[in-house]
Amino acid sequence: MSFAKNLVYSRLKLLNKYSRSVNTSAIRLQNVQQVTTGKRICIVGAGPAGFYAAQYLLKQLSDCTVDIVEKLPVPFGLVRFGVAPDHPEVKNVINTFTKTAENPRLRFFGNVSLGQDISLQELRQRYHAVLLTYGADQDRELQLQNEQEQHVISARKFVAWYNGLPGAEQLQPDLSGRDVTIVGQGNVAVDVARVLLSPIDKLKITDTTEYALEALARSQVQRVHLVGRRGPLQAAFTIKELREMLKLPNVTTNWRSSDFTGIAEQLEQLQRPRRRLTELMLKSLSEQSTRSSTAAAGRQFLPVFLRAPKAISAKEMEFAVTQLREGVAVATDATECLPADLILRSIGYKSSCADAGINFDPQRGHVRHEQGRVLKDGEEKSVEPGLYVAGWLASGPTGVILTTMNGAFAVAKTICDDITAKAFDTASTKPGFEVGSQRIVSWDGWLRIDQQECEAGKSKGKPREKIVDIEHMLTIAGV
Structure with a gap:
């Protein structure tokens, strides 16, 4: 190796050693900035x-x-x-x-x-x-009057709240009422229902933010309606999410038998994933009559099908009864009101x-x-x-x-x-x-944030305690 090449090699080796030993975002960025070809x-x-x-x-x-x-x-x-x-x-x-x-x-x-x-x-x-x-x-909206009222929030924002998205800590959902109505029947809607109905000890060992845990511990929510405009065969949640809901301790799932009229007869025509999901719903429905009255008095998960949002008021939500015509939910003149101290909109992003x-x-x-x-x-x-x-x-x-x-x-x-x-x-x-x-914030900067979150979580028996303040993140990252 020539003297010139040896000198360059030695300098690069020294630079790489220095870059690894000094833990700052700026040096990391300067080092990778040299890649130009x-x-x-x-x-x-x-x-x-x-x-x-x-x-x-x-x-x-x-x-x-x-x-x-x-x-x-x-x-x-x-x-x-x-x-x-x-x-x-x-x-x-x-x-x-x-x-x-x-x-x-x-x-x-x-x-x-x-x-x-x-x-x-x-x-x-x-x-x-x-x-x-x-x-x-962003959220898709229901396009209803009173949708901007304080007790109507999006499931997306609620998820961001308990997951620690910066800024979402300001949401402060009111969980002092008994009844929550979730509009939508996708997996996000079921996730939200599960978090609302889960025992707080189960959530304490997750990375749910501390401020959300404190609010959920004080929660008075006892019943969660999960409402969809179409029927059981069109439900957007998957079998994994439904199984988790059915296994929640001290939570009873109550179906409406009228929603399942003629459903069992269609099982053989369904593709396997949809058939298995429908069979699980029918099995849960059949077990309702054997439950004790004591179980029914606890927390309840209440799926409701064939209902389309119609109006919002202070303590309830009005739905139009729908009928399926070639897979499309068509509103009828019949209506139903469901109790709703809190309304969570989950109809898509x-x-x-x-x-x-x-x-x-x-x-x-x-x-x-x-x-x-x-x-x-x-x-x-x-x-x-x-x-x-x-x-x-x-x-x-x-x-x-x-x-x-x-x-x-x-x-x-x-x-x-x-x-x-x-x-x-x-x-x-x-x-x-x-x-x-x-x-x-470079990748090294993120690793410093990650390390601090994991250390903060460890003292609380959690995988991590997420930092939600951006300025605090930037300080930890060293920028």
Whole structure:
């Protein structure tokens, strides 16, 4: 080895040793900033879609670097802030995402908001390709009068409240009443019902935020209605979630037998997952008559089918009785009122348009695209070269994490295919994200936040105690 090469090697070795020994976000960012060659791809959003796409791209493109830009100081999106705290096994995907983040060709930039700290146009100038995966952060509404009253809140916000999304600690839901009515019958709705009805000792060993645990310990909620406009055969919750509800200690599930008229006769026509779910509902229904009156006096989970929201008042909610016609719920003139000290709306999410440069469909609440390729403005089906979308921002809020993984892999493959086909320029040099005066949280910064949360949780017998104050996060991260 020549003297010059030996000198360079020695300096690089010394720099790497110094970078590992000094634990600051700034040094970590300066170190990875030196990667300037190859294809540069930016992913906006550090949730499941973003990390799965990064995993695929890093595996398939040996000469690419991937930067993940996230508006929060912390990664993992809905895995951190959406998955129910009593489902720790679902959060194990964080281990996979962490392994991806440790790839030397990946950089994490937390506390960077698209449309505020950096524009889409700037990102496209700095990268060969940009993939948008920032998810769905808005609620679909019932479009009813009085929907903005204090006792009507979204299930999304309630989930964010007990999961520690920064800002959600201000929600302060009123749990002093006996009756909660949840409008919607998806897994999110069932998660919320389970948290409301679970024994507090069961939740204390999860990463439910401390302020939520205190409020749930004081809760006077005894009955939770779970209301859907269609029938049992169209219920959106899955068998796993229903089993958990049926097994909750000191909670009785009461079905309405009239909702199941003619259902047993249709079992043989159903596909296996739907048949198994329906069989479980019918089995639970058949066991109701054998329960003691003492059990019925405790906490109750009350699924109600064939009811469509009609009106909201102070202590109750009015529903129109519906009939199914070719799978569509049609309202009749008949109505029913259900008691509702608190109303939780759980009828779906929608995305927001983070940047004016995004071809966004406000009606459908997602980015206009063709197989993950973002379309140009107008009616034409022509695409924006090098601009892609995946996850709920592309599909709407459907499916589970496995669905998101498959979708993200598919779009990442499309990016690889387009690079091979030279659908956009990858030969020019792109600078990537450059850290200026912004307070950027690197992956090392996140690891410091993670360590502090885990230590705080350990003293309380919990996996972690999430930090909800962004300024506190930034201080811990060292920025």
